[in-house]
Amino acid sequence: xxxxxxxxxxxxxxxxxxxxxxxxxxxxxxGYYMAWxxxxxxxxxxFVATSSVSSDTTRYASSVKGRFTISKDxxxxxVYLQMNSLKPEDTANYYCxxxxxxxxDDPGDYAYWGQGTQVNVSS
Numbered sequence: 001x002x003x004x005x006x007x008x009x010x011x012x013x014x015x016x017x018x019x020x021x022x023x024x025x026x027x028x029x030x031g032y033y034m035a036w037x038x039x040x041x042x043x044x045x046x047f048v049a050t051s052s053v054s055s056d057t058t059r060y061a062s063s064v065k066g067r068f069t070i071s072k073d074x075x076x077x078x079v080y081l082q083m084n085s086l087k088p089e090d091t092a093n094y095y096c097x098x099x100x101x102x103x104x105d106d107p108g109d110y111a112y113w114g115q116g117t118q119v120n121v122s123s
Contacts, residue, residue, distance in 0.1 A: 001026045001027060001112075002024055002025070002026045002027050002032070002098045002111075002112040003024070003025045003026045003112075004022055004023070004024055004096045004097070004098060004112055004113065004114035005022070005023045005025075005114055005115070006020060006021065006022050006094065006095065006096050006114045006115065006116060006117040007020070007021050007022075007023070007117055008020040008021050008117060009093075009094060009117030009118045009119045010118075010119070010120070011120045011121075011122065012086055012119070012120070012121055013086075013121070013122070013123050014086060014087060014088060014121055014122075014123055015085060015086065016086050016121070017082070017083060017084045017085075017086065018083045018086065018119060019080055019081070019082050019083070020036070020080065020081040020083070020094055020096075020117060020119070021078055021079075021080055022034065022036075022078060022079045022080070022081075022096030022114060023076070023077065023078050024077045024078070024079070024098065025077065030053050030054050030074065031053065031054060031100070032053050032098045032099065032100060033050055033051065033052055033053070033098070033099055033100065033101060033102065033103060033104070034050065034051055034053060034070075034072065034079040034096065034097070034098055035047070035048070035049065035050035035051075035096070035097045035098075035099070035104075035105075035110060036048040036049050036050075036070060036079075036081045036094060036095070036096060036097075037094070037095045037097060037107060038090075038092035038093065038094045038095065038119075039092055039093050039095070039116075040091060040092040040093075043092075045095070045107055046061065046063075046092070047061050047105035047107070048060070048061055048064055048068065048081070048094070049061065049064065049068055049069075049070040049081065050070070050103050050104070050105065051070045051071070051072060051079065051103075052102075052103070053072060053074060053079075057103060058070055058103075059103045059105070061105070063089075064083075064090075067083065067084050067085045067086075068081060068082065068083050068084070069081070069082040069084075070082075079096060081094070083119070086119075086121045087121060088121050088122060089121075090119065090121050091119060091120050091121045091122070092118075092119060093116040093117070093118050093119075094116060094117050094118075094119055095113055095114055095115075095116045096113070096114040097110035097112060097113050097114070098110060098111065098112040099111050099112070
């Protein structure tokens with residue numbers, strides 16, 4: 001069992017930045033692929049980014065590529081999502097997920113999910 005807790009959400013103006021954190025506990029962190037998803041009201045959950053815990057390989061949604069960066073601190077069992085140049089359309093509840101499938105964007109491949117942290121981009 002892996003327990004995930006997100007933090008770092010909040011209100012930010014367009015063009016601003018936020019860094020989300022996802023702290024993992026339970027089973028060993030290594031060997032998993034960690035991902036960030038987001039869900040806006042009335043919309044389906046959307047893939048944002050994913051990264052291997054044991055290497056530097058990453059994958060991003062086209063909508064965030066070049067603006068968002070996923071990273072990790074294995075010693076702290078924590079994954080981060082640095083979000084720059086934020087836009088109003090980035091407003092959503094952001095979820096952290098953990099799974100064993102290579103860099104997948106299918107939410108069904110992630111067995112563990114956090115409760116989410118809300119990000120609002122507005123002036």
